[in-house]
Amino acid sequence: xxxxxxxxxxxxxxxxxxxxxxxxxxxxxxxxxxxxxxxxxxxxxxxxxxxxxxxxxxxxxxxxxxxxxxxxxxxxxxxxxxxxxxxxxxxxxxxxxxxxxxxxxxxxxxxxxxxxxxxxxxxxxxxxxxxxxxxxxxxxxxxxxxxxxxxxxxxxxxxxxxxxxxxxxxxxxxxxxxxxxxxxxxxxxxxxxxxxxxxxxxxxxxxx
Numbered sequence: 568x569x570x571x572x573x574x575x576x577x578x579x580x581x582x583x584x585x586x587x588x589x590x591x592x593x594x595x596x597x598x599x600x601x602x603x604x605x606x607x608x609x610x611x612x613x614x615x616x617x618x619x620x621x622x623x624x625x626x627x628x629x630x631x632x633x634x635x636x637x638x639x640x641x642x643x644x645x646x647x648x649x650x651x652x653x654x655x656x657x658x659x660x661x662x663x664x665x666x667x668x669x670x671x672x673x674x675x676x677x678x679x680x681x682x683x684x685x686x687x688x689x690x691x692x693x694x695x696x697x698x699x700x701x702x703x704x705x706x707x708x709x710x711x712x713x714x715x716x717x718x719x720x721x722x723x724x725x726x727x728x729x730x731x732x733x734x735x736x737x738x739x740x741x742x743x744x745x746x747x748x749x750x751x752x753x754x755x756x757x758x759x760x761x762x763x764x765x766x767x768x769x770x771x772x773x774x775x
Contacts, residue, residue: 581608587654587661590680598652606660614667614694617722620773621692622649622667625720625727629670629688632763644673645687645761652680653689655712662708667692667720670760683712687760690718710735710742716760717742726750727770732757 584606601608633645655662668690691701717733733742755765
């Protein structure tokens with residue numbers, strides 16, 4: 568607590584809003600620790616082992632589905648990644664979020680932050696202290712950015728217990744609930760944005 572009191576001085580306030588141009592010049596070590604919300608740097612919480620494992624396994628499931636989709640339909644290139652920067656909007660002040668998992672149209676690695684217009688699905692995993700941000704703030708922001716699909720993942724104890732899926736209503740620029748997936752002994756199919764098989768056995772015993 569005393570460290571915070573020592574830090575809380577006027578000279579330590581962020582001197583100006585962070586623009587995309589400024590963000591590109593900031594050290595990568597700093598960018599990995601924060602998100603940018605309306606030009607202000609917001610510290611990103613360090614995820615637990617269960618959080619990280621859930622993100623990796625969900626990313627694996629979606630990547631497998633994306634490879635099958637591309638092989639079957641040949642309608643474009645899809646990629647999947649975890650914990651990377653997505654530009655939701657640049658004006659009037661930049662907002663850059665770091666989704667836990669995202670499915671997006673293939674893009675050169677030097678295109679960073681990735682524009683939201685390329686993203687088809689974002690996944691956020693609830694952590695202690697992030698529920699309001701993930702279920703309210705990001706729910707609104709990702710919709711305003713035009714991202715078609717949003718998944719919110721709930722981890723209970725050491726397992727993924729449920730996944731809430733949302734689809735964008737393009738008229739209202741808001742998400743509406745699509746499907747709630749709950750832990751099962753069987754594989755649960757999800758049809759959109761691509762056909763994904765949620766293998767619940769892969770989403771248990773996250774930390775060993």
